[in-house]
Amino acid sequence: MPRVLLIEDDRAVREGVALALRRQSHDVSAAATGEDGLAQLRSFRPDIVVLDLMLPGMPGLDVCRGIRAVDQALPIIMATARGDEVDIVIGLEAGADDYVVKPVTARVLDARIRAVLRRAGGPPAGTGLPKIDTYGELTVDRAGLTVSLGGESISLAPSELRLLLTLSASPGQVFSRQQLLEAVWEHDFHGDARLVDACVKRLRTKMAEPPRAPRYIHTVRGFGYRFAAP
Amino acid sequence: MKPRRLRGLRARLVVAFGLVAGVAAATTGALTFREARIGVLQQSQDAVIGQLRARLSERAPELPYPPGESTLRRFATDVAAADTSGSWRVLVTYRELSASSVPGDTFAELTPAVRTAVASSRATVFQRVNEGGRTSLVVGMSVTFGEPDGSRLASGVRVFLVVPQTTEQAYVDALVSAVERAMVPALALAVVLALFAARGVLVPVRALRHATRRMAEGRLDTRLDVNGSDELAELSHAFNETAAALETSVAELREMEARARRFAADVSHELRTPLAAMSAVTDVLDEDAARLDPDTATAVRLISEETLKLARLVDDLMEMSRFDAGAAVLHLDEIDLAESIRRTLAARGWSDTVNAELPPPDAARGRVDPRRLDVVVANLVGNALRHGAAPVGVRLEVHGSDARAAVIGVRDSGPGIPDDVLPHVFERFYKSDTARSRSEGSGLGLAITAENVRLHGGTVRAANHPDGGALFTVELPLRRDESTEEHPS
DSSP, rough: OOEEEOOOOHHHHHHHHHHHHHTTTTTTESSHHHHHHHHHHHHOOOOOEEEEEEEEEOOOHHHHHHHHHHHHSSOEEEEEOOOOOHHHHHHTTTTEEEEEEESOOOHHHHHHHHHHHHHHHHHOTTSSSSEEEETTEEEEEEETTTEEETTEEEEOOHHHHHHOOOOEHHHHHSHHHHHHHIIIIOSSSSHHHHHHHHHHHHHHHHHOOOOOOOOEEEEEEETTEEEOOO | OHHHHSSSSSHHHHHHHHHHHHHHHHHHHHHHHHHHHHHHHHHHHHHHHHHHHHHHEEEEEESSSSOOHHHHHHHHHHHHTTSSSSSOEEEEETTTTTSSSTTTOOOOOOOOHHHHHHHHHHEEEEEEEEETTEEEEEEEEEEEOOOOTSOOOEEEEEEEEEEEEEEHHHHHHHHHHHHHHHHHHHHHHHHHHHHHHHHHHHHHHHHHHHHHHHHHHTTTTTOOOOSSHHHHHHHHHHHHHHHHHHHHHHHHHHHHHHHHHHHHHHHHHHHHHHHHHHHHEEEEEHHHHHHSSSHHHHHHHHHHHHHHHHHHHHHHHHHHHHTTTTTTOOOOOEHHHHHHHHHHHTTTTTTEEEEEEEEOOOOEEEEEOHHHHHHHHHHHHHHHHHHHHHHHHEEEEEEETOOEEEEEEEEEEEHHHEEGGGGTTTTOOOSSEEETTTTTSSSOOHHHHHHHHHTTTTTEEEOOOOTSSSSEEEEEEEEEOOEEEEEEE
């Protein structure tokens, strides 16, 4: 029974989604404000957070950053009523692992939750034997699922970790955004390439990549990304 | 360009000014010339006649009567000697006798009419004769004897005088050439003035033309400098007023349009929250409907279905308002179009129902927005399945040298689209009476398809296939990006 923390200000939506998710056999706890949601992190210890982007008081983006400050690995799905590109991009760059645009049926939300949890649970498929790889200052522990840069451990969100594992599994190989979407987010058809771009951006920031000349994750213009060992 | 130039305002003004100057100069010249010529000739004529009369009065009494031929010749020479320049030619006749001052002179200028006139009248007769380019004055008079009773008696002696009018002719010629010479500077001056006048007119007209063009290009804040208070200044003023009025109206219209769009976007957005709550529980309703009594179950299922439709409609409205607001952006990615279409069909469970004719892998690669391409194909195929009839076919072809354009054709086997409906199928909420009654579609699908294709710089057309069924054709330009690396390793 996955434990889902739902942070949503609108009563009808909150109750409706909670009801539907409980029917899909999730253990749901609902919070009406961001502050309440953050408070419930310790007491409820959720497996995943479904976070509304527009909240009264503490905005959804701040809640997202607050959660990341406490727990890097806790998967977050952003639910936004605004499907505008800029809202989605901002949400993704704030550290969400996935997003859904409201209105969304319980079935779709359930599928998204399960997919994110599945990815967060284990190493990505096809990464081969568990081992520790070192690329310059970067060390990737494929068994322990930890990454360190220059000896210092860096904490990555599930989608970021999965993206880095996928890319670094085949250094030099160019992955299209579509391929990365399938490998990391398991979107089986045209998902959103912005997921990939936002995640790469966050990953580069955490890996302290120089913005003009990244060392590890290179952009292949018009196609996708490639991991290179310096 | 040249014929247009010749019909231009400048050319017309120059010609008009030239004509006016020419006509004025010619008329003035002609009248002046006429009066001057008459004056000159009259004066010389009066002088000649007066001189002749005085000579005759002086010498006639000395003429022996009746005169003989030698007497007549002497008399003629004597009369001719009155003119010191020696240009006089005198002919004296008495009955059948005639003698001239110049021996052998035929007096060709002397017409029979003059001879008759002199014979029949005692008055002096004169005539101007132009012969061989030379003008001469011919004067004829009879010599009379004064009787003691005061009456005059014709002596029968007639004197004819021919005076060449070369001096007068030269004078008249000089007048003509003076008039001619005066016309050239007058015309030149007229042309210069015409050019100045044309410039005065053309400069504001040109400014007006430029301003009109700018307005047509959408720069509605264009205004003209108004100088002076002539008709052109009034025209410029009127133009400025019109432009200001137009700018205000357009601004108002844009404001209204923006407000309407904002309203549509706001309404759609406000609808999302209640719909989010309703959509979340549709599955619950569907599941529980089986356990309810039939009427309630029908009602519950209806609400569930309509909620999903409403959610889709709001989604489409939001998408449409994004297009209207110009907020729709392309996220281009180089993809295999055939693979993309295959996935679109597979994702919606249409792989078995739709017959796809796709080129081999990598034959149709191009930079498109994968999400928008998915929307385009899904909308067209969904439309064909809903409104047309199976089998539905999707066909992808690559056209042009070096694969410049992709052509996607979606064809159904239904009755086709009536001709009066065809031009409207891409309009929002357009529903024809027949096959396109209220159905699953939001009425925005094809409009969204058209917008997505337009965003790619492509075209979409609806037509009826000659073998039956509706055929939608999408043509997308395939921009290829040479895979240059941003950060070469």
